[in-house]
Amino acid sequence: MNFALENSFEIGNKITKSSIVIMPIGAVEAHGPHLPLCTDTILAERLACRLAEKVAGFVLPAISYGQVWSLRDFPGSISISNETLIRLLVEIGTSLYKQGFRIWAMVNGHLGNQIALKEAARILYDQFPDFKIFYFFYPGMNKVVNEIRETETIHSVYFHACEIETSIMLYLAEEYVDMSRAICDIPNIDEEADVSPTPWKTFTQTAVLGDATKATKEKGKIIVETALNKMAYMLRRAQNEAI
Amino acid sequence: MNFALENSFEIGNKITKSSIVIMPIGAVEAHGPHLPLCTDTILAERLACRLAEKVAGFVLPAISYGQVWSLRDFPGSISISNETLIRLLVEIGTSLYKQGFRIWAMVNGHLGNQIALKEAARILYDQFPDFKIFYFFYPGMNKVVNEIRETETIHSVYFHACEIETSIMLYLAEEYVDMSRAICDIPNIDEEADVSPTPWKTFTQTAVLGDATKATKEKGKIIVETALNKMAYMLRRAQNEAI
């Protein structure tokens, strides 16, 4: 399952056109006082492993660095550009294709990466039309989140180190969460943030967008299992089409 | 010590001009029947952790993908270009500098990355003259290797999945070595390989360049401890100059 722990003598025979290869992508980014900088990478890795179990796929080593423009000024954040991330993904994807893979799932734990993932997938699609590529960011999440959240949503798209993300961490990686330090910090995000360059320091000092104290493992479970089922469903369908 | 497990509220105060930040860089690459594809990443990570202990430095998440031109045609290898690797490193380095770091050690486990690391370090040096950057690949190794090796060297620079690298793995990450599958395969590397593009499939079917069965933990220890002492010495010196 762990691709990188395979050896060269055996891996060749294991890769077929219906093989699924899964790559976690995260970030090093401020996540408040109760979550580590690598929260998004941990989430992506755990999701990728769970997904790999479901679909008998390979898991690749994570890309641990992401596009962190909005929070790059916060202590601990490390940011790379969309352009570089796109190049990196296109080259990895090209290698995977040459190795025989025809189904590649990028499991993303950091919203800021999503643009680069989509662009890289399109570039590869144009080069290799028979290469099925997914860029997953908690598919199906929106609907269930609306049902389970106790606090109001602050923004139509952003969620960060809050009730939601902390819940997911509690379910997937409880050992990295320090709930004793979880805080509630409800920023006022001006609508301008969606239409003009707006570093998050403009509206938050904590990088927590909501009430992290309301996080529970149960909420995390609902979100994660929903996303896993969606991802597994689409991957299995791609697998059936590949055969 | 693990940078990515720190949180944003505390990391800011911990970063000073004499702080050392260490990043492991490896590859996904064929390493024969007895070593995993991610051998170089494992080595870089273990070395980085040992080095961090010695100098009280931070360890960053590894870059797990490297430039694998020579072995890209072997099963399991994934290769990115020098150009992309350079961009990635320059951007990460720029973030580290902005976060306050002035000493950055890249600990590299894969020879093929070395050109990109050197170029990235030079580009950053031109932008930030007070940013001390190291690109380590087992410094001091050559001398001790000549003393401990039982088999003749096959090439003046290359060593791969052989007595040497397998020994290092036995010392640093024994749990990933399957010595029962170690082989001896001594290729004849024409001198042309140094002056003309030469994929390694030209001279080896195994990607093992020598006699892996001669590997021992003791040999690995000598190489690793030598390299660690060299690296720690240079980092401490940089630290003293930074204060």
Place this chain on the structure above:
Amino acid sequence: MNFALENSFEIGNKITKSSIVIMPIGAVEAHGPHLPLCTDTILAERLACRLAEKVAGFVLPAISYGQVWSLRDFPGSISISNETLIRLLVEIGTSLYKQGFRIWAMVNGHLGNQIALKEAARILYDQFPDFKIFYFFYPGMNKVVNEIRETETIHSVYFHACEIETSIMLYLAEEYVDMSRAICDIPNIDEEADVSPTPWKTFTQTAVLGDATKATKEKGKIIVETALNKMAYMLRRAQNEAI
């Protein structure tokens, strides 16, 4: 108001730090049988003029070519890459800044351009922190659309040549709409379209995403006036901050 019709002898004195300059951006793209290929450009131009009236701003010549990846295979579509569009916008923005402008509103009529606009704005923000840039795509639209639409939404983000866009055209540029040819075509957009490269020909033959026959000028008015008010409000605020 029309920047390009000004002459060089007078324009210099008219540009101050509180001047607002507005640029429409559209596309050449399939829009079904009842709307022209340049629908998005027409919309952007009309919106820009209306906005300019409200805030006494200058209107720049439109960029008539956009990123049309999803519909590029349809007859009449012309597509440029995100990368080129970003470069173009960054260079135009740099010229505007050098000419003395400090507030620039890009009024976008084509969703596919939005990623490039955002990236260009961020690049310029990093170069010129005192340059306030907006990338508008019908701000405030989502809420009112939900109230006025008669037909169910087909996708959480996409709308195209449908009840909504046709209504906007009826309000802003009725002379270019041929309602006698308007059709209802409700595609089934698989959720995979959001997580895997999916040219729209996969799910539509018409490029109409819904029931264009339900379009009315009144619906268009509500959307347009809402967006105009939002944009004018933000621009005036920026203007006040600039003085």
Place this chain on the structure above:
Amino acid sequence: MNFALENSFEIGNKITKSSIVIMPIGAVEAHGPHLPLCTDTILAERLACRLAEKVAGFVLPAISYGQVWSLRDFPGSISISNETLIRLLVEIGTSLYKQGFRIWAMVNGHLGNQIALKEAARILYDQFPDFKIFYFFYPGMNKVVNEIRETETIHSVYFHACEIETSIMLYLAEEYVDMSRAICDIPNIDEEADVSPTPWKTFTQTAVLGDATKATKEKGKIIVETALNKMAYMLRRAQNEAI
């Protein structure tokens, strides 16, 4: 004739290998007190429309921004780089080719664009040898200009907002010319301007290179009709060869 006003359902059948598609390219650039900033775009658009009538071609939306290095420091000028303009043209050309066109005429109203147009045409020629591309800038003009001009030429290549260009505007777009403000300003252009980077502010404060008061509609007619005949002749020949 207006490509962008066509709709997707019909345009496909109208494009054949002998179809001609014409794109105007201009600039936003200082043109003295009597001509608007967008003079070059207006000229290109009017020329393109006249040409389209002659050869029954399609007219594309104009590119309104050009390479304005020499006059970029004048009030109102907006400049993009050759590199970006080349990329933009290559991508538009690629789309036109994929849409079925085999004859593309760029009608340029701004001399500063000519280098980019030529380079883009060559790049596309190398990719699509059967794609006939023209980059027109008043072909045949030199000869007739020498016959009709009343004032001496100031430079072997440059003409700008002067007797010549103002005459063309009077013929093609009289409504944008304010002859009451036309001036005569005869700069002394050192020969160094041809062999060393020389912004025009070095030798003119008005951006008028000659005596605009001598402009007449009749002179403009001769130049324009000559150029139109040349262009139409070459396009028809290309059309005959394409059939």
Place this chain on the structure above:
Amino acid sequence: MNFALENSFEIGNKITKSSIVIMPIGAVEAHGPHLPLCTDTILAERLACRLAEKVAGFVLPAISYGQVWSLRDFPGSISISNETLIRLLVEIGTSLYKQGFRIWAMVNGHLGNQIALKEAARILYDQFPDFKIFYFFYPGMNKVVNEIRETETIHSVYFHACEIETSIMLYLAEEYVDMSRAICDIPNIDEEADVSPTPWKTFTQTAVLGDATKATKEKGKIIVETALNKMAYMLRRAQNEAI
């Protein structure tokens, strides 16, 4: 005078703000049966040396490879792109500036390079406004050529391996001319060649554009001495301004 034959211990003191550094730029390109492939480089080198004598300047090693798009299909031609040539010149210019030079004359022997030289000079001008850069291609030539040529001109700009260029070679580098093989080949160059990509093989099989048999050393002398005087005049003026 020969910069590259200087040594590092002495050159530093010799470079002042009024020093002139001259670089010849040529090409490897078909020049008919009587002239060598490196004709343009020889011409540039000889001109540069003569110019250096006149103004007491340094001569740099030649760039022997140029942009040869038009003749790249002829035997022996080697072509590089404008883009690469621009980068090369910008980097060399940057080094020259850092070494202390403020006046740089590129002496070009190949018309196809002129666009790259101009662009590189502009890029450097924007970075180093006090760096005076010239891109010379036989300045003042047009006028005298019209007076001395015996054969009609074939094209308003192009001259190649003909009466003119062969004359220049006879004057500057007679030893490389084989007049016994000189030919007369007068092609018909369609006006389309100026407005559409047109490799020269379209209109010539010899790459000789005219009557090379009419070449004389005397004609070459007039052209060369005219150009030398023009160049020397401008360089001396720049030198006076630099002091």
Place this chain on the structure above:
Amino acid sequence: MNFALENSFEIGNKITKSSIVIMPIGAVEAHGPHLPLCTDTILAERLACRLAEKVAGFVLPAISYGQVWSLRDFPGSISISNETLIRLLVEIGTSLYKQGFRIWAMVNGHLGNQIALKEAARILYDQFPDFKIFYFFYPGMNKVVNEIRETETIHSVYFHACEIETSIMLYLAEEYVDMSRAICDIPNIDEEADVSPTPWKTFTQTAVLGDATKATKEKGKIIVETALNKMAYMLRRAQNEAI
């Protein structure tokens, strides 16, 4: 033998798949008080000519500018980037391939170029698998140098303007060596120079790395003839394989 002195009418027939084309590559770089700035270019040119005699190959014009990062701050040095040098070589190589060559030997006189040469050769290898490319830098030198040198080596890889390089110059180009000014300057190169960006001014004021006074023509002969034999052997073998 001198490619550039051939003419276009004859060169075509002379190029066959077994033809060898040789290109010298040097640098403009500080070489102490006794050697000229263009030492590396002279060496490359002389070596290339000797090699061409041995294998009946063509010699191309030299590339006289190289990557001189380490010594760029010394008087007289001119440096270009790896990236630009790579582009230049790839484009020249592409032209050579199109001209019919299948064996290309780059003879390099400057160690700093070696990375770019290797990368360019790999890029071309991927495009033209049947194009045999060599990037020679004194092959076989290491062994004989150890036998003949009188002074201890200062660095495992670097040699510069020292006993070794001066000896080679004495053998190949004695007329450019001023032994009366040769010096002995033995720097202490810290091991950090191999793992951190280190301009050479850090450890030398002369750019001479050793005892140039110990140079002799005899030592140069041994090194040069060894390298020539190695190169000729490999080229002849490639030639045999090409037939």
